[in-house]
Amino acid sequence: MKLTRQFWQFTACCALxxxxxxxxxAASLAQESAAPMPAASVVKASMYVSxxxxxxxxxxxxxxxxxxxxGYHMNSHKPRESYLIPTTLTPQLPSGFxxxxxxxxxxxxxxxxxSPDKALDVYTGSVTLRLKLHTGASAAIGATTVPxxxxxxxxxxxxxxxxxxxxxxxxxQVAAAGTKTKALHPELFSSAGPK
Amino acid sequence: xxxxxxxxxxxxxxxxALFLTILVAHVSGCKGVASPGGxxxxxxxxxxxxxxxxxxxxxxxVLSSLKGKVVLxxxxxxxxxxxxxxxxxxxxxxxxxxxxGFTLLGAAMDDEGKKVVEPFVKTTQFSVGGQPATxxxxxxxxxxxxxSQFGGLLGMPTSFLISRDGKIVxxxxxxxxxxxxxxxxxxxx
Numbered sequence: 001m002k003l004t005r006q007f008w009q010f011t012a013c014c015a016l017x018x019x020x021x022x023x024x025x026a027a028s029l030a031q032e033s034a035a036p037m038p039a040a041s042v043v044k045a046s047m048y049v050s051x052x053x054x055x056x057x058x059x060x061x062x063x064x065x066x067x068x069x070x071g072y073h074m075n076s077h078k079p080r081e082s083y084l085i086p087t088t089l090t091p092q093l094p095s096g097f098x099x100x101x102x103x104x105x106x107x108x109x110x111x112x113x114x115s116p117d118k119a120l121d122v123y124t125g126s127v128t129l130r131l132k133l134h135t136g137a138s139a140a141i142g143a144t145t146v147p148x149x150x151x152x153x154x155x156x157x158x159x160x161x162x163x164x165x166x167x168x169x170x171x172x173q174v175a176a177a178g179t180k181t182k183a184l185h186p187e188l189f190s191s192a193g194p195k
Numbered sequence: 196x197x198x199x200x201x202x203x204x205x206x207x208x209x210x211x212a213l214f215l216t217i218l219v220a221h222v223s224g225c226k227g228v229a230s231p232g233g234x235x236x237x238x239x240x241x242x243x244x245x246x247x248x249x250x251x252x253x254x255x256x257v258l259s260s261l262k263g264k265v266v267l268x269x270x271x272x273x274x275x276x277x278x279x280x281x282x283x284x285x286x287x288x289x290x291x292x293x294x295x296g297f298t299l300l301g302a303a304m305d306d307e308g309k310k311v312v313e314p315f316v317k318t319t320q321f322s323v324g325g326q327p328a329t330x331x332x333x334x335x336x337x338x339x340x341x342x343s344q345f346g347g348l349l350g351m352p353t354s355f356l357i358s359r360d361g362k363i364v365x366x367x368x369x370x371x372x373x374x375x376x377x378x379x380x381x382x383x384x
Contacts, residue, residue, distance in 0.1 A: 039349075
């Protein structure tokens with residue numbers, strides 16, 4: 001069978017209509033049904049350690065870089081309203097480690113369509129949270145992991161996702177006291193610090 | 196010059212049938228309602244789930260017992276700013292349409308349940324038409340099991356409009372548009 005130009009043009013038209021037909025119900029429901037993303041998909045976290053190895057008796061830091069999908073925000077660590085769920089980073093420290101501080105970045109004040117008169121203190125884009133830790137004399141030498149939980153609650157411009165507890169696992173190499181160590185990722189751990 | 200060949204007759208009929216099918220699907224899709232958990236898929240109204248809620252006093256509230264009324268089931272949480280933002284609209288709906296056979300049902304999804312929901316419901320004042328008002332519609336406690344019977348919730352607020360004969364006729368994800376919900380409720384009364 002010889003397929004003509006008209007045949008292919010007609011086929012292309014049908015394909016376009018099919019695509020429109022499949023897409024349109026979603027589009028027509030968009031005002032009422034802008035489906036949010038699954039809560040766990042909105043945030044990606046990457047972990048970094050300030051030193052390798054970490055000698056016993058030394059302070060070190062862990063940075064958690066949180067990337068938030070465009071169009072979404074999450075409450076900062078200090079949301080302005082007490083009922084909002086703050087972002088928290090909580091380590092479950094192995095024996096021999098102590099937490100000296102948790103450093104949260106400042107949020108930004110933003111208004112949203114659902115809160116036009118009240119600015120909310122939120123994180124958007126990429127933010128870095130830091131754990132300041134100390135390796136004690138009893139910390140096991142060798143490879144270990146520091147588990148931590150990132151808790152966040154994200155929203156887009158019209159809906160909020162359920163709070164999420166994201167389990168993190170940060171590998172740390174512990175060495176004997178006095179072992180030479182290399183400072184890593186100064187862009188994250190310098191005194192100025194990241195955003 | 197040889198005239199280009201046209202489509203064989205059977206192929207033309209096949210494509211015409213396909214075209215009409217797509218056209219019908221397209222048009223009906225425009226008027227389709229969201230099936231629970233599947234926004235965007237045109238579907239006929241589906242029966243409401245066989246759900247029993249607990250109210251704040253611990254009493255059972257069977258959803259099907261509201262058959263005969265138009266019901267808007269609104270899943271919300273106290274920590275959800277857009278949920279809070281639409282509560283004045285919901286209070287207004289209940290004020291305006293409750294006597295006409297409509298009721299709202301607020302299903303609170305807070306993990307802490309009654310402990311946080313009850314004080315919020317009893318004490319939080321909203322401005323409705325310039326007047327202070329508290330939540331004037333039944334509040335029940337939701338949970339993931341109940342939400343899954345509605346097809347699952349990705350976020351809040353999420354609301355379901357149920358017709359008098361107990362069918363979910365529309366699903367709303369995200370903050371409600373006041374004009375739209377008023378129109379939809381009125382169309383069911």
